[in-house]
Amino acid sequence: MKPVPHVDALVFDVFGTVVDWRASVTKDVADVARGMKVQGDWQKFADEWRTGYHDGMRRVNAGEWPWMNVDLIHRRKLDELLPKYGLSGLDEPERDRLNRVWHRLKPWPDSVKGLSRLKKRYVISPLSNGNFALLTNMAKSAGLPWDCILSAELTGRYKPDPQAYQKSADLLGLARGRVLMVAAHVGDLRGAQAAGLRTAFVTRPLEYGHQGTPDTAGDPSFDVSAEDFIDLAKQMGV
Amino acid sequence: MKPVPHVDALVFDVFGTVVDWRASVTKDVADVARGMKVQGDWQKFADEWRTGYHDGMRRVNAGEWPWMNVDLIHRRKLDELLPKYGLSGLDEPERDRLNRVWHRLKPWPDSVKGLSRLKKRYVISPLSNGNFALLTNMAKSAGLPWDCILSAELTGRYKPDPQAYQKSADLLGLARGRVLMVAAHVGDLRGAQAAGLRTAFVTRPLEYGHQGTPDTAGDPSFDVSAEDFIDLAKQMGV
Numbered sequence: 001m002k003p004v005p006h007v008d009a010l011v012f013d014v015f016g017t018v019v020d021w022r023a024s025v026t027k028d029v030a031d032v033a034r035g036m037k038v039q040g041d042w043q044k045f046a047d048e049w050r051t052g053y054h055d056g057m058r059r060v061n062a063g064e065w066p067w068m069n070v071d072l073i074h075r076r077k078l079d080e081l082l083p084k085y086g087l088s089g090l091d092e093p094e095r096d097r098l099n100r101v102w103h104r105l106k107p108w109p110d111s112v113k114g115l116s117r118l119k120k121r122y123v124i125s126p127l128s129n130g131n132f133a134l135l136t137n138m139a140k141s142a143g144l145p146w147d148c149i150l151s152a153e154l155t156g157r158y159k160p161d162p163q164a165y166q167k168s169a170d171l172l173g174l175a176r177g178r179v180l181m182v183a184a185h186v187g188d189l190r191g192a193q194a195a196g197l198r199t200a201f202v203t204r205p206l207e208y209g210h211q212g213t214p215d216t217a218g219d220p221s222f223d224v225s226a227e228d229f230i231d232l233a234k235q236m237g238v
Numbered sequence: 239m240k241p242v243p244h245v246d247a248l249v250f251d252v253f254g255t256v257v258d259w260r261a262s263v264t265k266d267v268a269d270v271a272r273g274m275k276v277q278g279d280w281q282k283f284a285d286e287w288r289t290g291y292h293d294g295m296r297r298v299n300a301g302e303w304p305w306m307n308v309d310l311i312h313r314r315k316l317d318e319l320l321p322k323y324g325l326s327g328l329d330e331p332e333r334d335r336l337n338r339v340w341h342r343l344k345p346w347p348d349s350v351k352g353l354s355r356l357k358k359r360y361v362i363s364p365l366s367n368g369n370f371a372l373l374t375n376m377a378k379s380a381g382l383p384w385d386c387i388l389s390a391e392l393t394g395r396y397k398p399d400p401q402a403y404q405k406s407a408d409l410l411g412l413a414r415g416r417v418l419m420v421a422a423h424v425g426d427l428r429g430a431q432a433a434g435l436r437t438a439f440v441t442r443p444l445e446y447g448h449q450g451t452p453d454t455a456g457d458p459s460f461d462v463s464a465e466d467f468i469d470l471a472k473q474m475g476v
Contacts, residue, residue, distance in 0.1 A: 071411065123374060133411030136361060136386040148374040149386040153409070171391070173309070173371030 004236060005180060005198040005223045009172050010118055011127035011150060013159075013183035014135065016207040018115075018126070019105035019142065022046050028101040032094070038086045043209060045085055052077025057129055057158040069131035069153050075099045102130065103137040107144065108204065114229020116145050121238045125150045127168050127181065129158045148172075160191025169197065180223065182232065186215045189222055200224035202232055242474060243418060243436040243461045247410050248356055249365035249388060251397075251421035252373065254445040256353075256364070257343035257380065260284050266339040270332070276324045281447060283323055290315025295367055295396040307369035307391050313337045340368065341375035345382065346442065352467020354383050359476045363388045365406050365419065367396045386410075398429025407435065418461070420470065424453045427460055438462035440470055 015021045025046040033040060056073030059065040078099050082088050090098065118124050124145070126135050129152045139146050152158045155167040169176045176196035183189050184204040192199050201218035203226075208214055218225045226232035253259045263284040271278060294311030297303040316337050320326050328336065356362050362383070364373050367390045377384050390396045393405040407414045414434035421427050422442040430437050439456035441464075446452055456463045464470035 123378065125374075131411070132386070132409040136363075136410065140361065140385055146386075147378055148370070148384075154392055171370040172374065173369070 002223060006178070007122065007180040007198055008174055008178045009123035009125065009169075010180045010182055010200070010236070011125050011168060011197075012115075013181070013185060013188050014126045014128035014130055014138070015102075015105070016204055017182065017184040017202060018111050018144065019107050019138070020206070021050065021102070021105050022207065022209060024105040025049060025101055028098065028104070032090070032098055033085075033087060036087060036089060040085050045081060047208075048081055049074070049077055052080070053129075061158050061161055067156065070102070070129060071099065071131050071134060074102055100134075100137075103134050104141050105138055107142045108228070110228040110230050112143055112145070114233050117233040117238045118229070118236060119145050119147065122236070123147045123172065125168075125172070127159070127165070128152070129164075159188055160194075162191065162195040165192050165195035165197050169195075184215065186219055189219070193221065198223045200226060200232060202226045202228060240461060244416070245360065245418040245436055246412050246416045247361035247363065247407075248418045248420055248438070248474070249363050249406060249435075250353075251419070251423060251426050252364045252366035252368055252376070253340075253343070254442055255420065255422040255440060256349050256382065257345050257376070258444070259288065259340070259343050260445065260447060262343040263287060263339055266336065266342070270328070270336055271323075271325060274325060274327060278323045283319060285446075286319055287312070287315055290318070291367075299396050299399055305394065308340070308367060308372060309337065309369050312340055338375075341372050342379050343376060345380045346466070348466040348468050350381055350383070352471045355471040355476045356467070356474060357383050357385065360474070361385045361410065363406075363410070365397070365403070366390070367402075397426055398432075400429065400433040403430050403433035403435050407433075422453065424457055427457070431459065436461045438464060438470060440464045440466060 012018055026042045029045050030042040053073055060067060082090055115124055125148045126146060127150045128135055131153045132149055132151045135149045135151055150168045152164045155164045157163040169179045180198040180200050181189060181192035182200045182202060184202050189199040189201060199222040201222045203216045205214055205216055224235055226235055250256055264280045267283050268280040291311055298305060320328055353362055363386045364384060365388045366373055369391045370387055370389045373387045373389055388406045390402045393402045395401040407417045415436060418436040418438050419427060419430035420438045420440060422440050427437040427439060437460040439460045441454045443452055443454055462473055464473055
């Protein structure tokens with residue numbers, strides 16, 4: 001087993017790693033649809049919405065779109081999906097409220113407990129592509145005990161662009177090798193590695209539902225590999 | 239009495255408003271000097287160091303100096319003060335440690351209790367010229383229960399430049415009039431007003447010591463005027 005890396009801060013991917021975006025979004029969309037007496041496959045809706053998020057960030061990083069934060073990327077995709085699913089009757093305040101479901105995502109069962117343990121020894125922060133307000137509101141509603149909020153919105157580039165990781169370490173006043181990036185996604189951790197950060201892979205087998213095919217193997221080059229945040233805390237000595 | 243403004247977030251000046259910078263810095267410098275068997279007026283040292291901070295930010299905002307964060311501004315002034323006070327024997331790690339006294343400032347007795355109450359209803363954040371790492375480390379050492387960390391370092395301009403306030407409200411995803419700036423300093427609140435934020439004045443009669451002459455009168459144009467953070471919480475309905 002590898003020695004645990006000597007770090008001062010742990011920064012976390014959020015969507016999928018800390019919170020269960022798919023179940024939370026599916027439930028909120030289903031609630032809205034029920035109120036409108038519209039039936040549909042709301043898991044598919046959630047998955048399509050999520051695809052729009054990835055696509056939007058890719059376009060921003062590629063320079064095809066100007067900088068826009070994730071609330072805006074989500075909203076563009078939402079306005080595209082609503083007519084497709086028979087929900088075009090939603091008015092502006094209802095669309096705004098639904099778009100903010102991403103501010104109210106629910107944590108995985110071990111997230112708050114694991115983070116609270118890690119916080120005793122380390123600075124803990126999200127390092128998410130989600131915008132600053134989204135992450136701040138989510139922390140408040142979900143009780144995530146972050147020491148600060150780091151977002152790609154502060155760095156002007158979305159992960160896995162190296163600047164997103166490097167500027168975050170700079171803001172923490174830490175050398176890159178003293179920051180451990182935690183994620184359930186191999187691509188995010190490869191980006192963090194390339195930027196000089198240490199890496200911890202955590203499995204989230206249900207991120208894409210029971211039929212999903214999440215990353216669960218990780219990569220032997222990562223510094224830590226953990227089953228969940230309790231296991232991560234244990235391995236990090238807290 | 240004015241009606242309490244309807245706001246979603248309270249953002250706080252930190253040095254002097256949340257923490258007692260003068261007593262904290264004086265004590266740490268005195269401890270270092272005692273270890274070196276050097277005598278001096280360490281309150282005066284703290285006051286001079288503080289003057290260097292104001293002067294450095296003014297030069298950055300005026301374009302005389304390139305952007306530099308407060309850790310760097312503090313360090314430049316520290317290196318200037320040490321020989322003057324017979325402390326030039328401090329080596330690099332000792333200077334770095336002393337410079338970080340600003341990361342370890344102690345809160346006023348009512349700060350944590352008042353913030354904890356306010357946090358129940360509002361998003362609470364520092365909005366300080368102190369750099370992001372400084373504010374994050376201070377929150378951890380002093381137990382300040384912030385929801386996020388906002389710093390002039392994220393906005394590229396120091397208060398009272400309007401951008402420092404406006405970009406902070408933007409990051410919170412809030413209209414400027416839904417954000418209340420809390421400070422013990424009239425100049426800071428005038429800057430916040432000019433940028434469209436609401437304002438709360440809190441008196442900190444001992445910021446400059448027993449012989450000091452702090453702002454205590456406030457200004458009738460401020461939305462709220464409070465004796466301390468407990469009084470502020472009460473007035474804000476929590």
